[in-house]
Amino acid sequence: MTQDCLGLIISYAFVFAAIFAAEGLRKWRNLSIDFTRKFIHIAVGMWSVGTVLLFKHWLFAIIPPLSFVVINYISYRRETFKAMETGEAGNLGTVYFPISFALIIVLFWLTRPQSYPGLIVAALMPMTWGDAMAAILGRWFGQYRYQLYGTSRTMEGSLSMFLFSWLSTFLALFLFPPLGFLTSLLHGLVVALVATLVEAFSPWHIDNLTVPLSSALLLLLLSR
DSSP: OOHHHHHHHHHHHHHHHHHHHHHHHHHHHOOOHHHHHHHHHHHHHHHHHHHHHHOSSHHHHTHHHHHHHHHHHHHHHHTOSGGGOOOOTTOOHHHHHHHHHHHHHHHHHHHOTTTHHHHHHHHHHIIIIIIHHHHHHHHHHOOSEEEETTEEEEHHHHHHHHHHHHHHHHHHHHHSTTOOHHHHHHHHHHHHHHHHHHHHHSOTTTHHHHHHHHHHHHHHHHTO
């Protein structure tokens, strides 16, 4: 069995395990769909680490995210996986995120063959951790609200978005060489700031496209 085939098997096993674990937690602990949706969101985003470590060819690496574009759309239409479906009409965030995932893989794998692992992971971190923690902490602690393009957000949520985006992007850049500590810290700061602004100004649920793709384009420029 080739390494890429093994990567495909492990990828599907990991993602479906995350979905079923979230569904089990939802039923067992009566957790809200908002929480289980973010649980899956973080798990899938963190699979970027598995992607860059397991796959040898980008054509195989994009198969899982592209297939989940279809799977997640079917789930959205039929509410197959209730742990990640809000039931809101037009909420296609679970479809947009794997599209961003696949595009980022192709972008960095082809343009940055020597440093793509850290860049792929880093580009997905603001959406993976920043957006998820913004939603969770903003809902729990948010008191100061503001509204842009018809979407209500909190200052506490946006601050959480910035801090968790900075930390997770920094770690991704620092732990995957060749970037050093200060470069990783500064690049992470810039990406986190832009990602937070993009998330704040993005229309309803489009941030699953705008945040990771803007982060990726910024990292592409910074890595030149």
